[in-house]
Amino acid sequence: MRRTRAISFAAACALASLVAGRCWGEETEYLRDVKPIFIEKCSSCHGPLKQEASLRLDAASLIQKGGDSGPAAAPGEFEKTLLFERVATDDLATRMPPEGEGEKLTEEQFAHLKRWIAAGMPAPADERPLPDPADHWAFQPLDRNARGPGEGGSGAGGSPDVMIDAKLASAGIEPLPEADRATLVRRLYFDLIGLPPTVEETRAILADESPDAYERLVDRLLEDPRYGERWGRHWMDVWRYSDWDGYKDELRSSSRHLWHWRDWIVRSLNEDKPYDRMIAEMLAGDELAPEDPEALAATGFLARNYHHLNRDIWLDWTTEHSAKAFVGLTIACAKCHDHKFDPLSQTEYYAWRALFEPHRVRTDRLPGQIDVMQDGLPRAYDADPAVPTYLYIRGDEKHPDKERPIAPGVPAILGESLTVAPIELPPMAYFPALAEHVERDLVDAAEDQIAAARASVEECEKAAAIEEAAAGAPSIDDGAELADVATEREEASAAIKLAELSLAEAECALQSLRARYASDRAKHALPKTRSEEELKTLAREASAAERRHAAAVAERELFERRQALTKAQSSAEPDEKKRTEAVAKAKGEAEAATKKRDEALANVEKVDEAYAPVGESYSKTSAGRRLALARWIASPDNPLTARVAVNHVWMRHFGKPLVANPSDFGVRTPRPVQLDVLDSLAREFIDSGWSFKALHRRIVTSKAWRRASSAEPETLARNEAVDQENALLWRQSARRLEAEPIRDAMLYVAGKLDATTSGPDLDPSQGEKVYRRSLYFRHAREKQMKMLTLFDGASPDDCYRRAESVVPQQALAVANSELARTMSRTLARQLSGSAESPVADERFVDLAFETTLGRSPTEEERGASLAFLAKQRESLSHREKLTALGGAQAAATPASDDPALRARESLTHVLFSHNDFVTIR
16 A cells, blocks of 8 residues: 655645745746646655655656656656656556546646746755655654743743743734733633623722732633533534434434533533543543443544444544544545545555444433433444454445455554553443343333323223213113113223233233343343352243233233224224225234234243343443544643644634644644744643643733733734734734624623523524523534524534634624514613613713623713714604614514613614624734
């Protein structure tokens, strides 16, 4: 199998740009038009780590040097060169690039090559071949010196602030000062709990002049349960959370009741569960702690990928996104052929897939619920630990290479291989029906059936007695009355008989259940506590009880069939043909029921050890592959895991990641400007015991995070002239809030946010009427809340970094939303005081700004707001001149009939549309 070791087109262009400034004319054309062709089309086979026929084509000097067949091209002689022959031919056996490795050169690319060779193959004298991808920054170990708990740092690099400030000083940039306290507090609240501070909280914090007031606030918010909800949604983006997206009982993707995984994410973050443990539980909770429902819930990460139509799609998703989410590798690019850019072979793709090959998803019962359609725990398990993995030729699942099964493994570029050991599972893991709560619930349900059947017998007997008494002694002369009484007595007797048979059936069901449980528990007990003879005795008792139950069922069914036959025979159906057919059908069913009853009675007399277990049994051994992978990923020596996680956290605190592509740390992603900062935080993250809360604390207490986002135009212009993209972090970035906190903040500032946590996913169509946090609404491909999608909510398929748009529909959503109108009216009434203590317009405006925007209005804003209230109040006082607007849904809180209050409701509604309401500054 060929192994591609190629550098990316982007990396090649970056290298070329280093020398482009010293070239001109034809040399410039080489860097711009020719070299990219060799990088894109040729370097996968003729690049730094792979040189078929000893030929490299990633530098002009190497092209002239050639390989086993001599020079690939000679200056001025294009048509006579080997290069020309291979790129111009239509023979797929010799054409370059080969079929399956790339498309044939375009006419434009062909013309560029011809012109360059004809011109003498000019190239920069100091052009260098592409570097070895193994030297890529992301594949190198973390710099153990790039860390430090204090400003000076214990290592050479010092703390992140020291590193950032050193770069700023070198660039001659004066960073912006710390943001004002009110702005900083609002920023902190949204960043850590996803909700704004109340006016009272802001005032109390601003009044606290103690030197550690800010740090205590950080700690308090990190301990707030709402922290887990805020950051749970962030990580749900990364881990592709998706609720069940089905129609009726159909499963399309994901798994029912996946909300248990969502709640696990929130709880884990609130508990500050170490990230390495979180990885292990998500990838292999069933192997790590097979009897712990909490760890099993974490495997929702795998259950989310379930695809009932195609197992390969299921495994493709799992393979691709486990690599992207945890180690930032686009391993899916190697499914059909060796990766075009990163040092990942096609074999290594299938070796990664083999780690997941044995696993499946099932739903275990939860306490108090025996119907897993209503609720249950979706979790992973290994169905067949020995199932092989085959490489698909050119990625085609219809053409597996069955001659060479692929062993599980990880990319060689990252060093250590896996140590995989099978895991023997405890009985409760492979036979989940043995859980005490399952037996208890099933026994309770059986006892409830007995009680219901017994009550039915008593009710039927009581009804029969009442009818008998009411009938009295019928007249001998009245034959019709006698017939009616006889019929009623027969029906009452039949009802009693059926109820008695149902009671017997229910009692036998409970006896069978208990006997089978006794046998199954003894059979699977560890260590063994019963002798073989005792086990056989229990099995025979279970078999006998099960047969008695079957006989009781058959007896009841036969009685029902005979009653149905009697009814058909006495039917008053005028159509003789229909009546005959009904009787024939009922007679056939009665005969079949008789045969079944006779067989069941005969089986009662048999003695053997065969019976149906109380539940499904699964493999007693798990392959141990996923646990080995989790431990490899979460190893402190893995160069990628901590970097990838820290980059995600940083991006959500600063609006921009340190590494440009959060899900691709491969060679296409250039070395970040702040790599030392990334490595410093990554090393601290590991040293803290993989504590996310410690990482958040480190970031939000840094000078870089606390900087202002805006300044005087002259200052901004001066700094942007040197660093327009803020790569050196001389200011904080103003960021638009994500969809969820925008909606949640509307509810929160109006005092209407329902703080209920956890539980089943809510119907997204009720997002305007149900006031829970947005986190708890169903999130699936075809089932999402409209407001969230308008404000760029997460895609369930792939959302390592959210898009951000500014479109008119967003403003229209706030303007017309039932939720926004209801909350703005509710807020206006709260801020307006009471009839006994009304709030003046000036005070109302100040309160409205502080509550919604977290700041006081400027003088200009105050004046405009007061003028608006006066104008609206005047217009609303003349209702006969107003025109009703149609189209919008009715709000839960109707608009006020009082012109003054109605004007205030309009102002708070306007503030919900204010840019500062949806922006973190």
